[in-house]
Amino acid sequence: MADPARPVETRSARKRRAILEAATTLFLRNGYQGTSMDEVAAMAAVSKQTVYKHFADKERLFTDIILSVSGSIDELLNAEIRALADSDDLERDLRTFARRHVRSITQPRVVRLRRLVISVADRFPALGRTFWERGPERVISGLADSMDRLHRRGLLKLDDPHVAASQFAYLVVSGPLDRTMFWGEEEEAALTEEALHRAADAGVRAFLAAYGTGRPAG
Secondary structure: OOOOOOOOOOHHHHHHHHHHHHHHHHHHHHOOOOOOHHHHHHHHOOOHHHHHHHOOOHHHHHHHHHHHHHHHOOHHHHHHHHHHOOOOOHHHHHHHHHHHHHHHHOOHHHHHHHHHHHHOOOOOHHHHHHHHHHOHHHHHHHHHHHHHHHHHOOOEOOOOHHHHHHHHHHHHHHHHHHHHHHHOHHHHHHOOHHHHHHHHHHHHHHHHHHHEOOOOOO
């Protein structure tokens, strides 16, 4: 029996979802130029006419996918970012966040999405800027707000919270992210949980050496 609290998905909505799922798979695998609307229709098991009924052209389909995915990439981290402002054990909580952030950003799907957006940045500059604003910059801005609060609590010493947040993110993710971005699937598989934790923990130690006050939370 259908859940009465859950809205029933219409046939049109099911087809649209199938198109988006198929197109996402194809764009991530074959790139923008290497994906055709015929392939999207075939994988989604709908007619090409149905694809064009929902999306005017390939550019519109691609844009909708990138904007949808970019808006959800860091959703799971937002609550943790906000919670940092009230931390009662800053090193522990920064380490926990850093480990989850580096794992989140090196997931194969996220890495491939970043590569895809970079590959079309000249063709769709506004799309690249929006992806950055909804993803990386959103995380940095959230961290900056929490770090400003930590500064006012006397747990960090900061001149510019946004700069500090950017440096924290770079210290934590730059090594693993660069390797996965440039080395491909083999490196994606080789980056173990232990290696990611080492990178995250080292980034936190370096950040606190530069910005920590050593004061206990109170």
